[in-house]
Amino acid sequence: MANETHALNERAQLLLKTLVERYIADGQPVGSRALSKFSGLDLSPASIRNVMADLEDMGLIASPHTSAGRIPTPRGYRFFVDTLLTIKPLDRVEINQLEGQLQVESTQKLVASASQVLSEITRFAGVVVTPRRSAGFRHIEFLRLAEKRLLLILVTAEGDVQNRIIQTEKAYTPSELIEAANMLNQNYAGCTFEEIRRRIQSELKQLREDMSQLMTAALAAGDQAVSESAEDVVISGGMNLLGINDLSSNMTKLRDLFNLFEHRATLLQLLDVSSRAQGVQIFIGGEAGLTPLDECSVVTAPYEVDGKIVGTVGVIGPTRMAYERVIPIVDITAKLLSSALTQR
Amino acid sequence: MANETHALNERAQLLLKTLVERYIADGQPVGSRALSKFSGLDLSPASIRNVMADLEDMGLIASPHTSAGRIPTPRGYRFFVDTLLTIKPLDRVEINQLEGQLQVESTQKLVASASQVLSEITRFAGVVVTPRRSAGFRHIEFLRLAEKRLLLILVTAEGDVQNRIIQTEKAYTPSELIEAANMLNQNYAGCTFEEIRRRIQSELKQLREDMSQLMTAALAAGDQAVSESAEDVVISGGMNLLGINDLSSNMTKLRDLFNLFEHRATLLQLLDVSSRAQGVQIFIGGEAGLTPLDECSVVTAPYEVDGKIVGTVGVIGPTRMAYERVIPIVDITAKLLSSALTQR
DNA sequence: CATTGGCGCTCTGTTGCAGAGAGTGCTGAG
């Protein structure tokens, strides 16, 4: 027993690799005979059994019961994706296809379509964390709808547009509205609402009474607009997971999973962690500490605007997924999203 | 055998009613003994068996196999909801609860929250068809974002706000933009874009060249905004259907159902039909002609704006659902939605 | 000493079978 240390010899690694690949392809436990056929090595099943016993001792594979083949453990998957996996880059064609399906009209649509594209192309669930907004604005405008109803139009620093209808106590004249908008735009564009509030507070006495009312109403609406469109997670194609028999065998587990989807908060936490890392990250099984994700893996990649990470895209699927395909897809999607968001 | 005609005598009706009620409550086929216990009539199981045989002959109930109890057929359900069902109106409390959960901020939110409320309160899937927009506008505004980028703000006749970013070939001055917006607002407010297009075409020569370019860009954007926000169906809580064992017993059926959800077009067709009727409508099983809805029922009610029907709300659940609860819920939701939409 | 063929062991999945339980249809009596 020389190889009980962490260093797997080359043969053991190759065997583990083919075992994982075959299991991902078939979904069936892999036996020594099958492995001897597909490994490429010219070894008899008996020899392979010895190696498999070692791999099992190291906690990389396990057998569901004495007389079935072996399947990878979470640790086995981890070793596989970390050191054995050979990812093939995407075709130019596939990249174009991805790019073509992103809807660039607005940030919201962009994010939603990214999630949808991921789910469609991988046939798993696509998730995207929407960018956290900096609470500033680029431009503000009032539009008179009715006697005492105003439409507040807010162009955020990211170039996104928000609308809010506000009720006022007093009826403002068009010129008053223009004056107020001008004042906000000229003096405070780029500031957060908190900053504006502080500064206005100190200048309050100089403002006409009616104007200050309008200002505070606008600030409140702005705050609300920003907080409402805070970080959130968009999930597409959750239904796809129904088709995965790895999961659907266990109805309760599946329902737990969907429950997790509805409670976005916990999911957000997981995805936030991933946004601290640089490239593609992979969470296998319950690594994230979320039990409902027991037999799932999460593949994520952060995306950025102007070089700053603002969110995360990813895919949730069964642990037994074709990583070599999913990883580049998530990677490219994150990059496409980054460039689409930076352009605007 | 005098009662083989369509006229069910009172006793048979009562028995059918309790049978359906018990089946809806238990989900188990109902046998003659159970029926004799719960019907309230003082009959022995043997007599009841005679009546049940009649009901089976008429196609109102059926047995899954020789020695199980009976379950209602689709025709049985239909008869039940048409003539036997006693619906109890909602509590004041429940109505308030419903009302409280509707988010009235915008039409979109209102519709989305209606769907969500329905799904949460019934624990089935909630569906709402968004109102088809009349293609007119109430107010239009241009906002300068950058050199040649304008933000077009469109307040629709329904009071909804749409934004569109348009690229122009020429850089317009603020005063030109205001002039263009004023012209559109003063002359064409309330018209459809098609009308405006026709009228502008004839007046084209009188317009300055650069202005006409801006106008046509605005019209195109307006058209797009309107067509994009055409009729659509919003589905909430599709996941709820996972919990229904009536359906989850059959994974394939469940998947078909979710496929139907993704292809909104077909669903839209069904819900459109329902909008022609006046009050609550119930589609049982495949009555709608959609096979994936085999073991489902759809309960719908149209909602209106200013007395004109503009959309449909409803619930999709298992055929074995508590109609006496679901029907008033859908009914009230439609009414609340109507009044919320009419107020604005 | 790594490799290999062989043998016994264990576990699963399927099949056949018997018995219990549930519910029906029918019949004959009140």
Place this chain on the structure above:
DNA sequence: CTCAGCACTCTCTGCAACAGAGCGCCAATG
């Protein structure tokens, strides 16, 4: 018309037997 009783049918469960798959171990081999 109602009802008790009886035979019949169908499902469900547990049990036993059996084939298949795969492993571990051991002894033989180059």
